[in-house]
Amino acid sequence: MAEQPDRADPAAGTERAARPGGPHGTGPAPLGLEYAPAPESRAVVSLRPSYELFIDGEFTPAAGGGELTTLNPADEEPLARVAVAGAADIDRAVAAARRAYEGVWGRMPGAERGQYLFRIARIIQERSRELAVLETLDNGKPIKETRDVDLPLVAAHFFYHAGWADKLAHAGLGPAPRPLGVAAQVIPWNFPLLMLAWKIAPALATGNTVVLKPAETTPLTALAFAEICQEADLPPGVVNIVTGAGDTGRALVAHPGTDKVAFTGSTEVGREIARAVAGTPKRLTLELGGKGANIVYDDAALDQAVEGVVSGIFFNQGHVCCAGSRLLVQESVADDLLPRLRARIERLRLGDPLDKNTDIGAINSAAQLDRVRELARAGADEGAESWSPACPLPERGYWFPPTVLTGVTQAHRVAREEIFGPVLSVLTFRTPEEAVAKANNTPYGLSAGIWTEKGSRMLWTAERLRAGVVWSNTFNKFDPASPFGGYKESGYGREGGRHGLEGYLVHA
Amino acid sequence: MSTPERPAADTPDAQPHLAAAPEPGGPAPDRLPAGAGPARLAVRKTYKLYVGGAFPRSESGRCYPVTGAHGGHLANAALASRKDARDAVVAARAAFAGWAGRTAYNRGQILYRVAEMMEGRRAQYAAEIAEADGIAADHADRLVCAAVDRWVHYAGWPDKIAQVVGGANPVSGPYFNLSTPEPTGVVAVLAPQRAPLLGLVSVIAPVIATGNTCVVVAAERAPLPALTLAEALAVSDLPGGVVNILTGRTAEIAPHLAAHADVNGLDLTGAAPEEAAELERAAAGTLKRVLRPRPDEDWTADPGLARMTAFLETKTVWHPVGR
CATH class of the missing domain: 3.40.309.10 (Aldehyde Dehydrogenase; Chain A, domain 2)
Structure with missing residues (x-):
């Protein structure tokens, strides 16, 4: 970059707007033109200094009191402190998910579950600019992508699966497929909110409840999603978000109280999870690495x-x-x-x-x-x-x-x-x-x-x-109706489309 | 012939009707009855492995005695080694592209041909499973018929499964988008320890119908029907290497297959409960697709799709639409 980071750019709307400088083409500008900075305002996001776990419909401190700090990778500025869930917190979250599954969600008519998911999809659309900016801050990916790719796909994923909730008998999985129960879900940092949507939308549409762990470096949009669950009046315990790093993920995956593990991340960790799940009755889907x-x-x-x-x-x-x-x-x-x-x-x-x-x-x-x-x-x-x-x-x-x-x-x-x-x-x-x-x-x-x-x-x-x-003759296209997943050591199971439902249902 | 020479007093499991009613391809006594001419010494069959379309002995030179349900000696079966398992994987891998690349119609025809070949040898299969399981002849025949019918059932699947589990996806953009099931690759199958013929056919047919190739570890206690099945496979235009059958100790061979880097799927149906978890852990090393054992499997029930979809991948192809 030709410029030094501008530490107090008024155009950014806030004194925390430590931008690393506007983007610059790396070669000569076409026609000798140079782009002026065009920063998206971050005023639309109000960060709290610290975030707690989301368990049983409430934000609640971690029992161990541990915290991690999530940074803006574009300037290494701390964004917020986030609770680290330990074994006791995972226990609480799984118990809340189990109660919600048995008491409410697992027995709710599909049409009603669908109504909640439609509601969530709409709130995501309404708050999409805020979520896009928050994602860009926490992840470092361009606003152009969070705004035009991640967030539209997140909303579409909930909208798509909302419509499945009362049609599962027609999904080719038997006349009355049943949910599995409680799903433990661990997602990576590359598409934080989109991966959350890929995990939570099909799980909820099929009548499962979830405990989801976002990546340690990108927890913020998952916590914003927790607020959206509250805003949508989703019954407590249907979605639980536990933040933390590898130890938290391992505890969640190994917890005996879940019926399903879904993981997106590296092949190395995928192997570890497959070993941990071996010998249990849990179902497992893995979306792992690639070398396309x-x-x-x-x-x-x-x-x-x-x-x-x-x-x-x-x-x-x-x-x-x-x-x-x-x-x-x-x-x-x-x-x-x-x-x-x-x-x-x-x-x-x-x-x-x-x-x-x-x-x-x-x-x-x-x-x-x-x-x-x-x-x-x-x-x-x-x-x-x-x-x-x-x-x-x-x-x-x-x-x-x-x-x-x-x-x-x-x-x-x-x-x-x-x-x-x-x-x-x-x-x-x-x-x-x-x-x-x-x-x-x-x-x-x-x-x-x-x-x-x-x-x-x-x-x-x-x-x-x-x-x-x-x-x-195209590349990197995604759609909620299109099954996604790998052969060989890129994992197993599919996410999206009719195929994606299979990982969350028992054949009748 | 499958019936080894034994004094009648030592064979409480022998079914009198089997000896009494020999038919072509069926069991026959070792010596023709007196009065039918000079006594003839029966030619016994050596049971070997089935690998790459051939019938080799175990490279280890080992064998183990196979006994009937009541303890009588039936034959010596090859005791397959780790090396045999690896050879079988090589054969299965070599056969995969060709088999998966056949038209679905052709795979169906070949599976139907297997049924035809078995049908003509029903009495032989019935005698073998009657001896292995100590069941009555009519029961054995019903099981053989069910096994033949299972081939017929799966012979109809190859050209239908893609329409049932695949299809066009309505993506939100100008794209052609199609999902198609494809075979996972080489699948190691631990055949059920019970139901040595019907169970065996029920685990092999769904795996190969969709284009996979397999390495099967036959029921340890009752491997002979598997080897006789191999004789039907060998004359059914099934390319060598699509089905490879090993006999021996499941617990000895299975860990090598579960950990083998060129095996893509693992059917644990025949694994002992205490070994299944360890095998699944070994399979995690290369992220194999694992079908866990179900203790209450009913081999006479409608098989459904699950044994096919367990070893199918979904490939989704995109292409832009435009002028």
Whole structure:
């Protein structure tokens, strides 16, 4: 960034608006024009200094009194202190969820459950700007994305599942499918409120009650959602939010009082959870890591492909389990595609996540930044050529420039391990068979992309890719009606659509 | 022939009617009755493994005695080793792309062919399970008929399951969006320890109908019907490696399959209750899809979809719509 962080920008509307500076294209501005700062006001959010757990319809302190501080990753400024739930708190939350399940929610007519979910969907729509800003503050992702992607999808997810609540007998799961009971749900920090919606909406629609743990670095929108539950007069105990870090999650997952565990996060933790659940009667769904391949054939519309490749890896700073983190480009067009790709990346604007022009926001945490740096370095050490646009980074906060690694082989760590950051590994192929073999050469199987103008080749390729979601001539599209989930070590079970209901119902 | 030579006094489990009514393909006494010409020494069958479409012995050279329900010796079955299990996984993996890539119609035809092949050998299967389980001949025949009918049932599924569990998704945008079920891959199946034929067919058929390939550990106590089933599979145009059958100690072989990195799914139906949790933990290492054992499984009931959907993945393909 050319500018130093402006510590008292009146345009931001509050003295806490420590922005790392407006976003700047990393190359020469088109037509010599420069973007003026366009910050979204954070006045719409009123942060409390500290937040308690949400159990049985009430905000309540953690028994152990522990707290963690959640930061704005764009400037490392503390946003709030948040309670850390311990074993006693998990006990209370699970007991509240059980009471709510047995006393109210599990026996409520589906139509009535649906009414609550419709109500929640509407409140989310009403408060969507506030939630978008809060998400951007806590997560570091651009307001453009929280406002235009996360929040609309969150509301849509509740709206979609609200409509299922009284139609479960028609979901193809038997004439009278039953809920499981209490669901323990643990979600990651990359799409905090959206992942909450993916977990809570289907669970509630199917008559289950939940205890949900948001990620330690992004708890705030989940707590705002707790307020929305109060505002919607949702019966106490139907939704319980317990904040904390890994220990809290482990205690929740291992708690014997639940009937279902749903987890989105890393494959490593997913394995740990699958081990913990083994031997219990609990149902388990896991949505884990990925190393998605984006295949660009020689007949692809290259400019469109470039847009898709860029959105595939730089959307949400690459903090996307289904990111297209491996570009597989047909050798004959690699020399044509790569300069276009670099030129496009030079136009990406990295900086203040609250600026409406920002394309790339902050890395979510110091720990994640370390991991991205470590892997990017490993790529260079193993012989890949690293390229980033001229891209000054803000001095404060956690930042990593968009990075393209070329000359990557399948043996390189950057081709095998999930980086979960804005780092693209480029490999080439000669034949469709080779593209498929390389795309499938990973223990993961979450997403893949195909770029070709030839329909038969697209379908041939899609058929052979071992991945749960295949985007052809598009990428990173999500919809509540579209099942999402992985093959192989990317987890099991689906979220969204009719398929997503299955993970929360017992066949009649 | 499946009936080893035994003095009649030592075989309380022998069913007189079985010896009395030999038919083609069915059990026969070791020696033809006196008066039918010179006594003939029966040719006994060596029971081996079924791997990659062939019938190898265990690489370990080991075998174990298989006894009938009342303790009489029936045969020596191969005692499969860890290496046999790994060879079977290699065969199953090699067969996967071809089998999954067959048309659904073709897979259905082949499953129906298995039923046809079994139908002609019903008496042989009935004799084997009567000996293994000590049940009456008519009961055994009903179970064999049910097993044949189960193949027929699943022969109809391959070209229907995609319409039942897949479909178009009405996404909010100009996109074609279609979800399709696809086979999980290589599935390790621990066959039920009871119901050595009907239960066995009931766990294999749903796995392969949808395009998976499998490595089956036959019922430890009663492995012979599984090997005779393999003889029907081998002449049913089922490509070698789609079904691989191991005999031996379930507790010895299963942990290697549960932890095997090239196995994608694990059916624990035949696991001992005290071992199932440990096997599920081992399977967590590579996030296998695990079908837990159900103690009260009724093999005569309508099988439903659950055994198929347990080893199906849902693939969702998007494409923009535009001019």
